[in-house]
Amino acid sequence: MPIVFYKCKYCMQQYKKREEAALCEKKHLKPTKVKAHKYAFGQYPSTIEVTFPDESKQIYVHEDELWQNGYKRRRNGKRKR
Numbered sequence: 001m002p003i004v005f006y007k008c009k010y011c012m013q014q015y016k017k018r019e020e021a022a023l024c025e026k027k028h029l030k031p032t033k034v035k036a037h038k039y040a041f042g043q044y045p046s047t048i049e050v051t052f053p054d055e056s057k058q059i060y061v062h063e064d065e066l067w068q069n070g071y072k073r074r075r076n077g078k079r080k081r
């Protein structure tokens, strides 16, 4: 008999119970608003500001923008300052 797991569709964490996966999906904050913050190159914003249901705002930066500012990537894909 196959072992059944339920996966959170946001973080991919696996659970034995469907209710646990549903609870995990509920706890993730989904963006309510996305605003272009900065255009440094091309036609897409290099930095965006994202608002969440708890009213917090987070700034997300495109990796090309980070590279231009000296952000280095290690061989295994992880980044290093």
Ligand SMILES: [Zn+2]
Pocket: 008, 009, 010, 011, 012, 013, 024, 025, 028
């Ligand atoms: Zn999750």
